[in-house]
Amino acid sequence: xxxxxxxxxxxxxxxxxxxxxxxxxxxxxxxxxxxxxxxxxxxxxxxxxxxxxxxxxxxxxxxxxxxxxxxxxxxxxxxxxxxxxxxxxxxxxxxxxxxxxxxxxxxxxxxxxxx
Amino acid sequence: xxxxxxxxxxxxxxxxxxxxxxxxxxxxxxxxxxxxxxxxxxxxxxxxxxxxxxxxxxxxxxxxxxxxxxxxxxxxxxxxxxxxxxxxxxxxxxxxxxxxxxxxxxxxxxxxxx
Numbered sequence: 001x002x003x004x005x006x007x008x009x010x011x012x013x014x015x016x017x018x019x020x021x022x023x024x025x026x027x028x029x030x031x032x033x034x035x036x037x038x039x040x041x042x043x044x045x046x047x048x049x050x051x052x053x054x055x056x057x058x059x060x061x062x063x064x065x066x067x068x069x070x071x072x073x074x075x076x077x078x079x080x081x082x083x084x085x086x087x088x089x090x091x092x093x094x095x096x097x098x099x100x101x102x103x104x105x106x107x108x109x110x111x112x113x114x115x
Numbered sequence: 116x117x118x119x120x121x122x123x124x125x126x127x128x129x130x131x132x133x134x135x136x137x138x139x140x141x142x143x144x145x146x147x148x149x150x151x152x153x154x155x156x157x158x159x160x161x162x163x164x165x166x167x168x169x170x171x172x173x174x175x176x177x178x179x180x181x182x183x184x185x186x187x188x189x190x191x192x193x194x195x196x197x198x199x200x201x202x203x204x205x206x207x208x209x210x211x212x213x214x215x216x217x218x219x220x221x222x223x224x225x226x227x228x229x
Contacts, residue, residue: 004157034217043119043205043220044158090158102148102171103207103218105158 004091006106014114015083021076021109023065023091032094033074034103035065039087047089050074061085086113118142121206121221128196129229136191136224138206145210147189148218149181152203164189196228 005024013019025031032051036044048059055067065076074091091106119140128134140147149161163171164183178200180192189206203225207218 009155036220041222043121043222044207045220046217049217102160102163103158104160107155107157 004093004104004106006091006109008109009107010110010112012112012114013081016080018079019077019081019111021089021091021111023074023076023106025072025074025091025093027072027093033065033067034092034094035059035063035074035076036090036092036105037087038090038108044090047076081111081113083113083115085111087111119206119208119219119221121204121224123224124222125225125227127227127229128193130196130198132196133192133194135193136204136206136226138189138191138208138221140187140206140208140219142208142219143210144208144219145186146208147183147186148207148209149189149191150205150207152205152223158205162191193226196226198228201226201228 003026007022011019011021034049035047037047038044047063048057048065050057050067056064058064063076063078065074067074076089088108088110090108092103094103122137126134146165148163151159151161160173161175162169162181167183167186178195182190182192203223205223206221209218
């Protein structure tokens, strides 16, 4: 069975500092990988995704994630965070080829940006 | 606004009440999902519908009853719930096909069972 592990439940960081949110997955076959962000009192919004091709994917607001097959990881990074990046971040996978695509989520990482 | 609308945003109900959560999507998607989000736990997939047919039921208790009358609407009927059912219930939709597209989520219904 596939699963997603986000080891850090909370990551405090100062504004303008770099940050990395870790995500590891377990699957014996190829997967699709996603990062979703949830701002307070909101639903989930897609931040970025890896389906195929370049292993480095970027979002429009400066986040990037790199798919590392040998490490089974998809860590999320940003070189300089803003207060507005404070939110919960969820890593998710889909095992392709099923009857219906199902997102399997990690437990989430709360990114707390401090001034 | 993601194109997926959930009502109500907040709901408080007693254990003997019956209520329904509603989800509507205007994206032309054919797949719809119910997720449960509890504190300190991963999002739990509850139900999946594809072209109005239920394709997944992740051992959800029968006090949760989904209904999908068409590809744009999804309901979650609730009855005789327990306090541990208090959570954020998220609806999502996707254009489900091989090759995959992303899921779009509603803002959720915050349910409190008293």
